[in-house]
Amino acid sequence: MGIFFKKDFLVYWRDRKEMMVAFLLPIALILVLGFTLPNWAEDGGEPLEIKAALVVADSREDGIVKFKTGLEASPISDEEKKALAEQAEAIRPEERLTELFADEKVRSFLEVVALDERSALRQLEDGQVDAVLTVPEGYTAAALDMLLLNKGDGAALMLAAEEESLKVNVLRSVLNGWLSDMNHEAAIWSAGGDDGGDRAGSETAGRPVGGIERIEGVELVGSFQYYSLAISIFFALSVATTTASKAVAEKREQVFRRLLLAGARPYRYLSGKAASTFVMCMLQMTALIAASHFLFRLFPGKPFAFWAGMAAVVFMLCLAVAGLSAVYTALLFRMDNADAASGISFILMFVFGMIGGSLVPLNFLPDWVKEIGGWTPNGLALTSLIQWIQGSPVSDLRMPLVYQGLFFAAVMAASLLIFPRRGRG
């Protein structure tokens, strides 16, 4: 096997440009994904900057006057009228809106400018503002009518936008959340009467603590760590495809037949392929993880045991990849059509990458696909490494490692079965 290993390794080594690409491309990828996406995924990072115009077409005084006029006409006692009028003075829906926009958290991503209707619409058209929020005429009156007299359809704010963009959606959900809080308050107030309302509004109401559960010794996995691992693992998978495509050239140039004529045993050719793939894969993974560790400070201050566990996972993954390369090679020599064989390796790599979560965000996948994807060599390596980073015990690593070993054994056995025997190659 030694001599075959040397041959295959030299074939790899000869094409150093390709090796550089296989090393630099993933680094570039990690860089791009790590620098651009986490800003969005981690704690909001780069905040959205939404600019909205506020058009107030309503006058509070007019609204109260109108409400009182309406009140006069209604058939209730004077005392009640007086109480209602007082309440009306106390309710200031538009002030709450100002409060919302002045809120520290809201202000960090939303800028509101007060404009008149015409210039607001013009700025919206020019794209200077993302949306126009209008407090329509009669807003106060409608709100008071509904709140105090249960009359009319309530008050509606108008939000105008050119198209439904992310910014408009965020603005809308902020407004909707705020409105639904107000509605809820009003609901409790009206249902519980003054008494219940007071208590509900008071501080005696319990508040949930909520938040993310922090467990001692468990760490969150950062986007950079995630992308580095996912991409390195996917490129490890591609080593098997590379081996197979090199075998295509050897088939084309009759290397294999010449070897047979020279008296070599077929399976030694195959094991040379697997061994060289394994070594290449290990080299590539080590280089990638080491480079991204030093470039991006992935795992600072981790103990030796951590690296040992990681090495074990990588080692078993590379074994599985080596097994895959043996299957690809065997298929190549069994099938007449080399294109079909390399097409199959291409497809397999792609399917593994997809369902193992290396190519597409996992949350797009239905549950059952995720389940299957967890059993692909790359998917399994990724999940076990994610667990390992979070500080799960060694016993959690045992099963995945054994499984990768079984996978290797199974595909090696399959490739030996598929591989043509002497005299039939």
Added chain:
Amino acid sequence: MFPIFLSQWMKEKRNPVLLLLFVGLSIMATLLFGGSMNGKMRIDVFGEAGALSKSEAAWLGLLNRSESFVFRPEDEQTARKKVREGRADLAVKLTGDDYRIVASVEGPNVGLADQYLRTVYERELRLRAAAETPEEAERLRESIAAFLERPPFSLLTTAPDGSELTRYNMSLQLLFGFALFLAMLTMGFKINAITKDKTSGMWNRLILSPVRKTEMYAGYLLYGTLIGIVQIVLVLLVFRFVFGVDLGNRYDLLLLIVVLYAASSVAMCILLAGVLRTPEQFMMLFPAIVPLMPLVSGAYMPPGTITNEILLGVSEAVPLSHAMKALTDVAIYGAGFADLWIPIAKLLLIGVLCMGIGINLMERRTA
């Protein structure tokens, strides 16, 4: 040109398995990825003592009145395992009248879920504080629900002229994104035939034949483009007529964009094939480069999510971003030809540039 085209077709006809596999898998993948996104986000829930207690089950009922989340009870071990393995973004632990989120990877979904959970909890706790007895709480809840049937405050979202604002359809974007992305894979595989024919000596024999060089390239490229078009159209037809997805009513424009996309993608494949000399190198790097395209062009996220200048710049060079934008514009906003000329022009530009440089590189290599 025609003979080249025919020879490609004959090869395919004699050995159709591979192409069928490519197209079939692509369609399946689009169905799988594009189709599963219409739903709500599923979150596993477990109680303090493992199984849900009665009061925790009541909370679960309250939580499930959401439009964007589905909470379902799950065994604690399983739920935690899913989160640890990164197969679920988060799980929720209900602890009496409080909750904790279990998450291992930081992400936007965690924040969204936390916000929702907090609102539900705060409201319910407030309501319980207002009521003295459970019966009263129940009565309160009912009257509040009745009150909220006609809320005093509301928000109306419209277009500037007061007409209804068209809702953006994210699952449609995903559908287009996957259909285009996977078609590029098939096309690349077909374009690789040129480099293969070069290494096998077929190309030299063709050069000696009366077929002109332009015709040779045209034959290969046209074939690749056509396969891509057929694949995308097939996917769209399946979605339109089997799953009843609304694609708007400008099928002519959709087809035009698909054709342009296929052509510019084939051009891009030629460029790649020109840079990567051998079919082997192409096969190795192509499947690593293509999956980046939807990621970079933001196909997986709502438009406007990516704000990074570099990433936006890179995505300008990717045919997928322009084609996807044009397709969604047509299908969702009913854009006409006049609205589409920018993405169309960009697609053409990418196509011409890539084709020019790519063929030049290929010719240089053979010389």
